[in-house]
Amino acid sequence: MAEVKVKQESTDVVDIENRIKELCQQFPHGITDQVIQNDMPHVDAQQRAMAINRLLSVGQLDLLRSNAGLLYRLKDTQTASKMKGSDNQEKLVYQIIEDAGNKGIWSRDIRYKSNLPLTEINKILKNLESKKLIKAVKSVAASKKKVYMLYNVQPDRSVTGGAWYSDQDFESEFVEVLNQQCFKFLQSKAEAARDSKQSPMVQRNSSFATSHEVWKYICELGISKVELSMEDIETILNTLIYDGKVEMTIIVAKEGTVGSVDGHMKLYRGVNPIIQPTGLVKTPCGLCPVFDDCHEGGEISPSNCVYMAEWLDF
Amino acid sequence: MRRPVSPGTRTTAAGRKRSRPRLRNTQRGGTAMTAQEVRLCGLLLQEHYGEVVEKVGTHLLKNRALTLRAIAHETGTPLDLVKKSLCVLVQHGLCVFVSGRRGVEYHLSCERVLRILRFPRYIYTAKTLYGDAGELIVEEVLQRGHMTMSHAVRTVADRLTQNMEEGSSMDYSEVVSAFSRLVETQFLQRCSAVIEPSSAALLTATVDAPPVSVIVPTLSDNHPDRYKLPQISLRGRGKRRLSSEEIEGDQRAAKRAKLDKDQTEPSGDEGIYWQVNFDRFHQHFRDQAIVSAVASKMDQTSSEIVRTMLRMSEVTTTPSAAYTQPLSANEIFRALPPSYSIGRPVLEQYLSLLVDDPMEFVGKTGDSGGGMYVVNLHKALANLARATLESVVQERFGSRSARIFRLLLRKRHLEQKQVEDFAMIPAKEAKEMLYTLLSANLVQLQEIPKTPDHAPSRTFYLYTVNPLPTARMLLQHCYKTVANLIDRRLHETKENKRLLEKSQRIEAILASLQASGAETAQLTEVEEMITAPERQQLEALRHHVNKLDSSENQVDETIFLLESYISSTLSTR
Numbered sequence: 069m070a071e072v073k074v075k076q077e078s079t080d081v082v083d084i085e086n087r088i089k090e091l092c093q094q095f096p097h098g099i100t101d102q103v104i105q106n107d108m109p110h111v112d113a114q115q116r117a118m119a120i121n122r123l124l125s126v127g128q129l130d131l132l133r134s135n136a137g138l139l140y141r142l143k144d145t146q147t148a149s150k151m152k153g154s155d156n157q158e159k160l161v162y163q164i165i166e167d168a169g170n171k172g173i174w175s176r177d178i179r180y181k182s183n184l185p186l187t188e189i190n191k192i193l194k195n196l197e198s199k200k201l202i203k204a205v206k207s208v209a210a211s212k213k214k215v216y217m218l219y220n221v222q223p224d225r226s227v228t229g230g231a232w233y234s235d236q237d238f239e240s241e242f243v244e245v246l247n248q249q250c251f252k253f254l255q256s257k258a259e260a261a262r263d264s265k266q267s268p269m270v271q272r273n274s275s276f277a278t279s280h281e282v283w284k285y286i287c288e289l290g291i292s293k294v295e296l297s298m299e300d301i302e303t304i305l306n307t308l309i310y311d312g313k314v315e316m317t318i319i320v321a322k323e324g325t326v327g328s329v330d331g332h333m334k335l336y337r338g339v340n341p342i343i344q345p346t347g348l349v350k351t352p353c354g355l356c357p358v359f360d361d362c363h364e365g366g367e368i369s370p371s372n373c374v375y376m377a378e379w380l381d382f
Numbered sequence: 383m384r385r386p387v388s389p390g391t392r393t394t395a396a397g398r399k400r401s402r403p404r405l406r407n408t409q410r411g412g413t414a415m416t417a418q419e420v421r422l423c424g425l426l427l428q429e430h431y432g433e434v435v436e437k438v439g440t441h442l443l444k445n446r447a448l449t450l451r452a453i454a455h456e457t458g459t460p461l462d463l464v465k466k467s468l469c470v471l472v473q474h475g476l477c478v479f480v481s482g483r484r485g486v487e488y489h490l491s492c493e494r495v496l497r498i499l500r501f502p503r504y505i506y507t508a509k510t511l512y513g514d515a516g517e518l519i520v521e522e523v524l525q526r527g528h529m530t531m532s533h534a535v536r537t538v539a540d541r542l543t544q545n546m547e548e549g550s551s552m553d554y555s556e557v558v559s560a561f562s563r564l565v566e567t568q569f570l571q572r573c574s575a576v577i578e579p580s581s582a583a584l585l586t587a588t589v590d591a592p593p594v595s596v597i598v599p600t601l602s603d604n605h606p607d608r609y610k611l612p613q614i615s616l617r618g619r620g621k622r623r624l625s626s627e628e629i630e631g632d633q634r635a636a637k638r639a640k641l642d643k644d645q646t647e648p649s650g651d652e653g654i655y656w657q658v659n660f661d662r663f664h665q666h667f668r669d670q671a672i673v674s675a676v677a678s679k680m681d682q683t684s685s686e687i688v689r690t691m692l693r694m695s696e697v698t699t700t701p702s703a704a705y706t707q708p709l710s711a712n713e714i715f716r717a718l719p720p721s722y723s724i725g726r727p728v729l730e731q732y733l734s735l736l737v738d739d740p741m742e743f744v745g746k747t748g749d750s751g752g753g754m755y756v757v758n759l760h761k762a763l764a765n766l767a768r769a770t771l772e773s774v775v776q777e778r779f780g781s782r783s784a785r786i787f788r789l790l791l792r793k794r795h796l797e798q799k800q801v802e803d804f805a806m807i808p809a810k811e812a813k814e815m816l817y818t819l820l821s822a823n824l825v826q827l828q829e830i831p832k833t834p835d836h837a838p839s840r841t842f843y844l845y846t847v848n849p850l851p852t853a854r855m856l857l858q859h860c861y862k863t864v865a866n867l868i869d870r871r872l873h874e875t876k877e878n879k880r881l882l883e884k885s886q887r888i889e890a891i892l893a894s895l896q897a898s899g900a901e902t903a904q905l906t907e908v909e910e911m912i913t914a915p916e917r918q919q920l921e922a923l924r925h926h927v928n929k930l931d932s933s934e935n936q937v938d939e940t941i942f943l944l945e946s947y948i949s950s951t952l953s954t955r
Contacts, residue, residue, distance in 0.1 A: 238808040247806075262681070269731045307806045310789040311781065312772065315740055342675040342741065346770045346943070347936030348856070349777035353863035354937075362866065370866040371873040380926045 084111055084119040089128065092141060099140050157184060161192045165202050165216050172205055172215030245291060246304050251313055253277070253285050254338040276317075276335040279305060305336050315339050352379045415443055415492050418861040423495040425868045430498060431474075434459060435467040439490055442477070447487035474527035475573075475657060497660055499864065499938050504663050508569065514542060515552075515560035520569070520658060528573050528655035531561060531612060562611050568697065569666075571608050571659040612654050661701050668946055669693075672762045675769075676736075676743055684732055686722050688743060690714060691757050702953040704760040710751025741765050760950045767853050767947035770940060774856060775824060782807055783815045787847065790825060795844040816845060824852060850951055857944045864937050871930040878923050885920055888912055 091099050091107060104116060120140060123129035132139040164181050165173055179189050193216065196202045204214045254277055261275035283301040286292065308314040314336050321333040348354040352375040353362075362368045370376065415423075420443050428436035441457050442448060448456075454464045468488060471477035476494045479486050501524050509517035518538045523529050535557045542552040564570045669692040677685035694717055695706035715729050724732075733755055736744040742761050748754035768791065776784035785805050790796060796804070802812045819825045830842040875882070891908055912920075 240808055240811075243806050267728060267731060268681075268683070268735055272735055303804075303806065306804065307785065310785045310792070310805060312784075312788055317740075340678050341769065342679045343671075343766060343769045343773065345777055346773045347933075347938070347940040348770075348860055348863060349774055350936050351863055351867065351933045353866050354774065354859075355778050359859070359862075364869055370869040373866075373870070376866075376870055380929055381922075 084108065084115060085123055088119060088123065088140070092129070097139075097141070101138060101140075104140075157182075157188065158192050158195060160184075161189065162196060162201060165196075166218055168215075168217060170217060170221045172217040174213060174215055178216070242292070243304065243307075246286065247307060247311075249286060249289060249291065250282055250301070250304055251308055251338065253282060254308075254314055254336055258338040272337075276337045279334045279336065282336065302334065305334075308336075312341060313338060352376050416858055416861075418858050418865065419492050419496070420444060422499075422861045422865045422868075423492055425865055425872075426495055426498045429868070429872075431467075431470055434463050435470055438464055438467040439471065439476075439495070442488060442490040443492055443495075447480070447482060447489040449482075449485045449487055451485075453488070496861075496941075499934065500942070502935055503667070503938065504658065504660075507663060507666060508564070512560050512563055515557050516564060518542065519557070519561055519564060523570065523656060523658050528657055530652065530655055531558075534656065535561060565609055565611055565656075568609055568659055568662045570656050571662075572610075573655040573657050664942070664946070665696070665701050667942055668759070668763070669696075671766055671943065672743065672757070672759075675741075675762070675766060679741060680735070680739065683722060683724065684736055686719065687714065687729070687732055687736070688757060690717050690719070691744070691755065693717075695757070699759075702950070704950075705745070705756040705758055708747050708754040708756050711753045711755065712751050714755070715752075763943075763947045763950045764849070766943050768849055770943050771824075771849065771852055771856065775819070778822075779815065779818060782811070783819060786812065786815055787819065787824065790845055790847045791849070795828060795846045797842065797844055801845060820845075823855060850948070853944050853947055857941065857948065860937050860941045860944065864934055864941070867930050867934050867937070871927055874923060874926050874930075878919065881916060881919060881923075884916075885912060 087108060088099075088104055091103060095103070101116070104120075105111075108116075120129065123140075124131055130141040132141055160182050161178060161184075164178050175189060175193065178193075179186060182189070184192075193202070197204065200219055202216050203219050204216055206214055257277050258275040261271045264271060264274065266274075279298055279302050282305065283296070283298045286296060286301060305314060305316070309316055316337075317335050318332050319335060320331060322331075352373070353359060356362070356373075356375055358368055362370065362373070364370065420440060423443055424436055424440040427439040431439075437457050437459060438453060441453060445456075450461070450464060450468070453459075453468075454461045457464070468477060471488075471490065472479070477488050477490050479488050481487075504524065505517055505521050508520035512519075515538060518541055519534055522534055522537050535554055539552045539554055539557050542557070543550075546552065561570070669689070672692065673685045673689045676688045691706065691709055691714060694709055694713065699706045711730060711733060714733075715726055718724070718729070730753070733744065733746075733753065737746045737755070742758055743765075745756050745758050746753060747756055772784055772788055772791075775787045782805070786801060786807070789801065789805050793800075793804070798813065798816070801816065802809050805812060807815070816825065820827060825845050825847050828844045828846050829836070830844060831837075832840045832842065888908060888911055892905065895905060895908060
C-alpha cells in the first residue's frame, strides 16, 4: 500500500511539473497559480507548491509579480545556461539589475534590494562583469557614480546626457557648429524673404522657418553622427534666442500637419540687433578690468592708464 | 535771563545756537549726488566757467541749499567773487534761488550741470534740422545761457557773414525765420518770468530771521507766452568784421562797432530772454533712438511710419508719458511723407506687423478710424536700456556670458543647473562665467531656504538680473568714465603745454609776418623753428584730444539712454 502511494506521488510530481511546463509554453506571458489549479483540480495546494518550488530551484521557471498575483513563466533556456554555475545570490543580483531596465541601478540600491553585505555584492558584480553579463556605465550627472545594467541594453538618455554628450564629455564644439548652421539657415531665409520685395506680411511670413524645417535641414546636412530629434534642435534654437539673433513665435497648427506638436508649431526667424554696441564700450574704461581701483592720484589713474595710452595711439 | 533751550539744540563753540542738526542731502528731499556725479560736475564747471565757479559750484553740490554768506564763509572766497560766480551759474540756468528761512538760498542742480556734456549733440541736431542758422543760434544761446532774440539774431548774422564770400552778407530775416521755426517747434523757450513780488514774499520771513531787506523775485515756469515770438523790428544785414590790417585799425573798428550798437534803435524785446528747451531736445533724441531701433529691427518703411507717428504726437504728448496719444490709421496715412507713397492696405499690414512684433514698439488700442495705434514709449525705452546692458556684458565678458545674461533676463530666476542646460554651456565654464558676472554685480543671487535653518545643502540658490538697479550702476560707471576721459585730456594737454605754447607763438609770428608781406624764405625759417619730431608730437596730441572728445560724446549717448529709462520708471511709480 505504501509503495503505491509513493510511486503515485513521485509520478504525480513529475507529471505536475511537466504539465506546468506545458502550460507555460502555452501561455508564454506567464501563468498564474489559478491557471494551474484549473488545469489540475485534483492536485492539492501543497503538491502544487512543491512542484513549482522544484522548478524554480532548478531554474526552469521564472517567478514574476503582477498586479493579479504571482506569475510563473518558462525561463529562456539560453539564459538558463548562462546562469549555470552561478549561485542563488548572483542570480538574485542579476535579477535586480535586469529589473532596472535601461536606467541602470546603483550598487547601493542593489544592496538595499537584496539585503546582501557590501563585500558580497562587490564580488558578485565583479564576477558578473567578467562573465560579460552586466556592464557599468558612468552617469553624466554625477561623474563618480556608476550604474550597472545588462550588457546588451542601451543606456537611457538621462544617464548619458543624450545627444550632446559623448563619453561623459559635453561636446561644446558640436553644439557651436550646430548653432552656427541653424543661424545661417535662418539668416539666409530672412534675407531671401527681404529681397523678394513682396508685401510686408508675406515677407515676414516667408522669413519664418518651423522647427521641423530646421530639423530636416540639419539632418540633410549630415554634420551630426548622432541621430538628432526635433527637441534637440529646439534646444539649439533656444540658445540662438538667448544670443539675441533669433526670435520665436508659436502658431496654432492643425493636428497632422508636419511638425506640429499638440496642435501648435514653433516658428523661428533671424533678427538684427536693435542697437549698435553702446558708447560706453567703445572706450577703454568700459572694458577695463581694474575700473573700480582707478581714481585720480592713485596707482591706477586716468593720467597713467596703460589701456588708454594704447587706445589713443591706435 | 536765559531763554529755554528747545530739545535738539546744540551750541557751537562760538556760542551760536543751531536749532537742528544739519540734514543730509537725501533727507532734505532732493536727489542725492553720488561722488562720481560731483566729480564730473566739478570737471565740467572748471572747464567751462573757471576755477572760482568750480569751487563755489562743487561746494553747493555737496551741501544742499546755502546762503550767500555761508558759501563765502565755507569756501573761503571773497564775497564779490562768490557773487560773480553765482551770477554766472544763474545766468546759465544751473542755479536757482529760493527765499528760505535764513535768507535767500541758492541751490545747484546736478542734472543741469551734466547737460553741458550734451551741448555738442544739441548743436548738431539743430544743424540737421534747421541748417547753419539754426546751429549758430542754438550755439549762441547755449554759450550765453539767456539771450534776447534781437541780440541773438545780430550775432548769428555777423558770424554767418564772416564765413560767406566777400561782398555778400546774411540778411537778418533769414536768421529771424530760423529763430521763429525753432520757437514754433519749442526747441527754444522764454526764460521763467518774474512774478510781481507780492506781500507773500515778506510774509515768508519768520520772526527769528533777520528782516528781509531785499525783495526776492519768484520765478514761474508756467508761462502762457512761453513760445510766443515778440514783435520786433529788426532789419538789416550782418556786418562783416574787418580783418585787422593794423592793430590800431582794429581798435578803431571796435570803437566804431560800439557806437553802431548804441545808435541802432531798440528792437522792442528788452527783457524777453530765451533759453534752450532741453526737454524738447531730449524728446527728439528719444524719438530718434526709437526710430533707428525700429529701422534696424524691421525695415526702413516701418521706421518711417513710427517716425510719422512720433512727429504727430510731438506737441500733444507730455515728455514723461508712457504712450503717445492714440492715432487712427487714417490720420497716419494722411500724414505720411509723400516720398513714401504706400497704399492704404499696405500701411495696415505694416501697422499690424509692428503691433505683432515681440518688442512691442507700437500697440493697438482700438478699432475706430481704421484702428487706433499708440507708440509704447516706456516699453521702447526699457527695450533700448536692456539692449544697452546686454551690449555692455557682451563686449566686456564675451558672447557666451552675454547668452547667460539674456537667458537670465528672460527667465528671471534660474538655478545653476538650469542655466547650464538652457544655455548649452559646459558646467565648469558656465559656473565660472556666472561667478564673474556676480562679482561684477551684474547678476544677483537669491536664496530660498527649504528649512528654517538656512542650511546651504537645503537651500535653493537662484541667479537673477534686475534691470533697474543694474542700469543705475552702469550710469554711475558712465559718469566715472567721462570724468576719466576729461582727466586724461587735461593731463595730455598739460604734459605738452610747453610745446603747445611754442607752436602758438610760432603761429602768431607767422601770421604777423604774412600780414606784413615777408618773403617765403623768412616764413620757412620761422616754420622750421618747430622741428619734425615736435610736429609729430603735436599731431599726435591733436589726434589724442580729438579721440577723447569724440568718445565723451559717445559715452553721453549711453548716458542719455540709461537716464531716460531710469526717469521713465520713476514717473510710473
